[in-house]
Amino acid sequence: MPASSDTSPIDINRLRQVCSSCSLRDLCVPLGLGEPEMARLDSIVEKSPPMKAGQHLFRAGDPMRSIYAVRSGTYKSYTLDSEGEEQVLGFHLPGELVGLDAIHPGQHQCNLMALDTAMACIMPFDELTQLASELPGLQRQIMRLLSKEITSLVPMAGDHSAEERMASFLLSLARRFGERGYSSRSFRLVMSRRDIANYLRLATETVSRVLRRFQDKGWISVDRRDVSLDDVEALRRIADET
Amino acid sequence: MPASSDTSPIDINRLRQVCSSCSLRDLCVPLGLGEPEMARLDSIVEKSPPMKAGQHLFRAGDPMRSIYAVRSGTYKSYTLDSEGEEQVLGFHLPGELVGLDAIHPGQHQCNLMALDTAMACIMPFDELTQLASELPGLQRQIMRLLSKEITSLVPMAGDHSAEERMASFLLSLARRFGERGYSSRSFRLVMSRRDIANYLRLATETVSRVLRRFQDKGWISVDRRDVSLDDVEALRRIADET
DNA sequence: CGCTATTTTGAGCCGCGTCAATACGGGTGG
DNA sequence: CCACCCGTATTGACGCGGCTCAAAATAGCG
Numbered sequence: 001m002p003a004s005s006d007t008s009p010i011d012i013n014r015l016r017q018v019c020s021s022c023s024l025r026d027l028c029v030p031l032g033l034g035e036p037e038m039a040r041l042d043s044i045v046e047k048s049p050p051m052k053a054g055q056h057l058f059r060a061g062d063p064m065r066s067i068y069a070v071r072s073g074t075y076k077s078y079t080l081d082s083e084g085e086e087q088v089l090g091f092h093l094p095g096e097l098v099g100l101d102a103i104h105p106g107q108h109q110c111n112l113m114a115l116d117t118a119m120a121c122i123m124p125f126d127e128l129t130q131l132a133s134e135l136p137g138l139q140r141q142i143m144r145l146l147s148k149e150i151t152s153l154v155p156m157a158g159d160h161s162a163e164e165r166m167a168s169f170l171l172s173l174a175r176r177f178g179e180r181g182y183s184s185r186s187f188r189l190v191m192s193r194r195d196i197a198n199y200l201r202l203a204t205e206t207v208s209r210v211l212r213r214f215q216d217k218g219w220i221s222v223d224r225r226d227v228s229l230d231d232v233e234a235l236r237r238i239a240d241e242t
Numbered sequence: 243m244p245a246s247s248d249t250s251p252i253d254i255n256r257l258r259q260v261c262s263s264c265s266l267r268d269l270c271v272p273l274g275l276g277e278p279e280m281a282r283l284d285s286i287v288e289k290s291p292p293m294k295a296g297q298h299l300f301r302a303g304d305p306m307r308s309i310y311a312v313r314s315g316t317y318k319s320y321t322l323d324s325e326g327e328e329q330v331l332g333f334h335l336p337g338e339l340v341g342l343d344a345i346h347p348g349q350h351q352c353n354l355m356a357l358d359t360a361m362a363c364i365m366p367f368d369e370l371t372q373l374a375s376e377l378p379g380l381q382r383q384i385m386r387l388l389s390k391e392i393t394s395l396v397p398m399a400g401d402h403s404a405e406e407r408m409a410s411f412l413l414s415l416a417r418r419f420g421e422r423g424y425s426s427r428s429f430r431l432v433m434s435r436r437d438i439a440n441y442l443r444l445a446t447e448t449v450s451r452v453l454r455r456f457q458d459k460g461w462i463s464v465d466r467r468d469v470s471l472d473d474v475e476a477l478r479r480i481a482d483e484t
Numbered sequence: 485c486g487c488t489a490t491t492t493t494g495a496g497c498c499g500c501g502t503c504a505a506t507a508c509g510g511g512t513g514g
Numbered sequence: 515c516c517a518c519c520c521g522t523a524t525t526g527a528c529g530c531g532g533c534t535c536a537a538a539a540t541a542g543c544g
Contacts, residue, residue: 008287016544039357046526061320066518067291079396080303081400081482082482083482087400089396089399100388101389101391101396102389102390102391103385103386103388103389104386104387104389104390104392105317109393109396111243122523126489129378129381129382129385130378131384132375132381133374133375133376133378133381134375134514136371136372136375138369139374139381140371142385143345143371143385143388144345144346145346146342146388146389146392147258147343147344147345148341148346148347149387150343150346150388150391150395151343151346151347151351153395153396153399154321154331154343154351154395156395156399157331157398158329158398158441158443159322159443161499161500162500192271192523193522193524194522194523195525201399202499202500202501203500203502203503203523204522204523204524205500205523205524205526206499206500206501208397208524208525209500209524210470210525211524224508224509224523239253240323240324240325242282328513391486403531403532404531404532410501410516434490434491435491436490436491444492444532444533445496445532445533445534446491446492447492447493447533447534448490448531448532449491449534450491450492450493451492451532454492454493466491466540466541
């Protein structure tokens with residue numbers, strides 16, 4: 001049997017196994033679904049083409065047709081205020097959902113830019129909600145993820161010092177890298193100092209100074225964009241997690 | 243026919259007409275539902291007994307069995323940080339949902355306290371999601387309200403000056419009172435200066451000073467807890483809405 | 485009418501932003 | 515391979531907004 005007629009139908013099938021064969025499925029929408037439910041989810045999820053750093057998945061004002069899950073790489077979400085100043089809202093790792101704030105008004109509220117080579121999973125919203133009506137586990141998981149998004153914004157709203165914000169930021173990244181099977185002790189900051197500063201509502205100079213202070217205290221080692229956490233307990237004390 | 247045997251079944255029926263006869267239904271969960279759907283929602287919604295100022299609807303750590311809609315009065319939500327310091331997360335007017343952040347972890351993440359005499363509607367979560375599976379409009383509206391909650395936290399996370407925060411706060415209250423049929427020009431601040439300050443991440447002294455500054459400029463009139471907005475445009479310029 | 489909690493007002497200080505200069509690094513062309 | 519350039523990051527000096535501390539004024543309540 002020629003290879004072409006053999007692999008072709010298999011590949012088409014493979015293309016659709018977006019969730020059931022995904023290593024991130026327990027962090028993402030499929031969590032809690034069984035085999036048959038996941039197969040139905042597979043039938044509506046599409047892969048986005050790979051995106052290069054700087055490209056946008058969507059922009060504020062775009063009509064909301066789908067929600068997205070990060071598949072690989074890292075995205076940042078941001079808005080532009082009335083003076084055109086960028087406001088970074090978050091950094092999004094594989095398995096995390098983005099675009100959830102667009103459900104309510106039906107238009108995307110923020111811009112989503114790839115920080116490196118990145119891919120996303122596209123979940124057409126009408127089909128997803130239709131499927132959620134039929135699969136109670138899926139409905140529940142979508143609500144959980146929406147709820148989680150609310151919780152994740154609360155710490156940002158607190159009034160915290162520069163050191164508290166930076167420590168929380170590093171610990172949050174560490175935890176999320178750990179959940180994804182990477183080292184939670186040392187990792188690369190794909191985002192620029194400017195993006196970090198903007199996200200933490202600090203000046204870039206302050207970000208530099210706080211990182212240096214942490215390094216001088218022996219809590220972290222910083223080399224360019226590579227960080228390793230040498231004293232997680234000290235960071236936790238500063239971050240003052242609830 | 244004796245009145246007792248006549249009114250009794252009617253009253254029992256009335257007690258269940260929680261949503262369909264509610265003036266807040268277009269701001270709340272029932273938005274977009276037709277008559278028969280709303281009747282089914284009525285069958286699962288319960289009224290909480292009236293609560294006095296200082297009483298709690300739920301506390302952080304309580305198991306999440308229901309989500310709640312404010313029916314009358316005002317609540318504040320808050321957490322306690324590791325030093326036991328209160329962190330006010332929001333003020334909640336009639337028609338607004340609370341407890342949504344509890345869906346994800348299954349436990350309430352914050353405390354909810356009545357600021358005056360207040361009542362809530364109780365929606366048992368399992369029954370609500372079950373019903374949402376059967377009523378696409380209800381599922382959609384719940385997701386919209388969850389999404390709205392995300393959007394509402396974003397402005398809080400920005401780094402804004404004391405005047406920007408106060409102006410935004412006053413305009414937000416004005417808008418929400420207006421939506422509920424009250425005057426958006428003058429209203430009563432049911433929360434204390436201390437609660438306002440805590441919510442805006444300012445010192446109470448700063449709240450006093452900013453209010454005084456706004457009054458000196460002729461933008462508002464403050465008498466004790468009664469406020470009237472005399473120059474909404476000026477406030478909007480300061481608040482710098484997106 | 486007194487007691488206490490809340491709000492207002494004033495004085496001083498500190499963390500962080502702003503402005504400015506320098507250092508570093510990665511890419512480009514000779 | 516090196517010289518150059520430009521964007522990113524670091525470091526230093528200084529000023530200001532808002533917090534802290536302290537005290538007076540006002541309101542709510544028994």
